[in-house]
Amino acid sequence: MSDALFEFLCRMGDNTLVLGHRISEWCGVAPVLEEDIALANTALDLIGQTQLWLGLAGEVEDKGRDADRLAFHRDVWDFRNLLLVEQPNGDFGRTMMRQFLFDGWHLAQLKGLMGSDNDQIAAIAEKSVKEVTYHHERATDTVIGLGDGTEESHKRMQAALDRLYPYVGEMFISDAVDEEMVSAGIAPDPASLRPGYDAMLDAVLTEATLQKPADDFAHKGGKSGARHTEHLGHMLTQMQWLQRAYPDATW
Amino acid sequence: MVTEKPSLESVWSWLSAVPDPEIPVISLTDLGIIRDVQWRDETLEVTVTPTYSGCPATSIINLDIETALRAKGIEKLTLKRQLSPAWTTDWLTDTGKARLEEYGIAPPRPAGGPQHCPRCKSTQVEKISQFGSTPCKAQWRCQSCLEPFDYFKCI
Numbered sequence: 001m002s003d004a005l006f007e008f009l010c011r012m013g014d015n016t017l018v019l020g021h022r023i024s025e026w027c028g029v030a031p032v033l034e035e036d037i038a039l040a041n042t043a044l045d046l047i048g049q050t051q052l053w054l055g056l057a058g059e060v061e062d063k064g065r066d067a068d069r070l071a072f073h074r075d076v077w078d079f080r081n082l083l084l085v086e087q088p089n090g091d092f093g094r095t096m097m098r099q100f101l102f103d104g105w106h107l108a109q110l111k112g113l114m115g116s117d118n119d120q121i122a123a124i125a126e127k128s129v130k131e132v133t134y135h136h137e138r139a140t141d142t143v144i145g146l147g148d149g150t151e152e153s154h155k156r157m158q159a160a161l162d163r164l165y166p167y168v169g170e171m172f173i174s175d176a177v178d179e180e181m182v183s184a185g186i187a188p189d190p191a192s193l194r195p196g197y198d199a200m201l202d203a204v205l206t207e208a209t210l211q212k213p214a215d216d217f218a219h220k221g222g223k224s225g226a227r228h229t230e231h232l233g234h235m236l237t238q239m240q241w242l243q244r245a246y247p248d249a250t251w
Numbered sequence: 252m253v254t255e256k257p258s259l260e261s262v263w264s265w266l267s268a269v270p271d272p273e274i275p276v277i278s279l280t281d282l283g284i285i286r287d288v289q290w291r292d293e294t295l296e297v298t299v300t301p302t303y304s305g306c307p308a309t310s311i312i313n314l315d316i317e318t319a320l321r322a323k324g325i326e327k328l329t330l331k332r333q334l335s336p337a338w339t340t341d342w343l344t345d346t347g348k349a350r351l352e353e354y355g356i357a358p359p360r361p362a363g364g365p366q367h368c369p370r371c372k373s374t375q376v377e378k379i380s381q382f383g384s385t386p387c388k389a390q391w392r393c394q395s396c397l398e399p400f401d402y403f404k405c406i
Contacts, residue, residue, distance in 0.1 A: 034380035034390060041382040048305020052334070123335035127304055130337060130406045138381045 004180040006061045011223050013053030014081035017071055020046030021239050031092050045131040052124045072243035076233045083222035084167035086232040093146050097160035100139035104200050105171040107136045112188030140204055147208025158210055169218020262288050269319045272311045273385050276354040283342025286333050294327040300338045303386035340405050351403055359405035368393035369400055
């Protein structure tokens, strides 16, 4: 049980960590100042949530690893994030499409976790859901604004959707860890979140004048750790550089 | 020498004099983030809830609480983090809201936007961005006096 719980908490924390780092890459180079600030703020929320998830993961594991140690002293094969969040930023449109596709799942997952039998998980979810509601609202507005925008912005958003949609399916695929979480009353069944997500996606994409790809093929291997894309390793060389060069350095 | 523990009322009043590090016109008690103060035997336990999970002011706030209480002679002190119930802007005191407005930050409203420009009081205002200079604020602009201003997000 505690192994599966640790695994589950790493999945939650690694999603927010990897996406938080990815969008912080925009800091100082976003298209306009307001978007720069918005992306950095979203990154800050996600990194804050990471401290809570990975902090709890470390407690559950009980081997003396805290959130920092888990974030900076593990290599690619130990990360349990979805493949979607490790994908490179691309242009601003692709970054916002990735955010929108993730936020829709993230919000539904956190709402489910608010009813968790594990009080600590329910409390983190209750805290996070307020922040993520805001992320989802902003990402939705941006996807609609750019999708139903100029010819150029529409073309870029459709390209972003075509590229990222194959990473959506992984969010709803269950494995043994999920089954254990469901039977312990800790987390919702991933498959149960799909109908609501699809309805949300269809409504927003229609308004954004974007076409959902017909093929439901899904890449997987991120949340199980079996096979990450090549991008995660490159990202970690940046994110973990200091701890790799100077192990255990502190402020 | 007989020493008595300071009363909880005294501790609350000391905490009400500690300013928020990012918005110094309001205090930590105005912000509504001090959830509880209790004596556990000889140790004072202060329960704090974060505004936003990644707010960088959180660690400074803890340091400021510790500094303020140590200055009052509290030796045994623990700070407890409480996530649930999650902080909401409903816990901002009316005094706090009034001070925000005087300072030029429009206070939060359940309607989701500022009532009026904190400077010229015009109701002709528009949203520039859902995010602002700190996690708790959004950027708005007054269409009458044309000044941009911060709005304290309602959560």
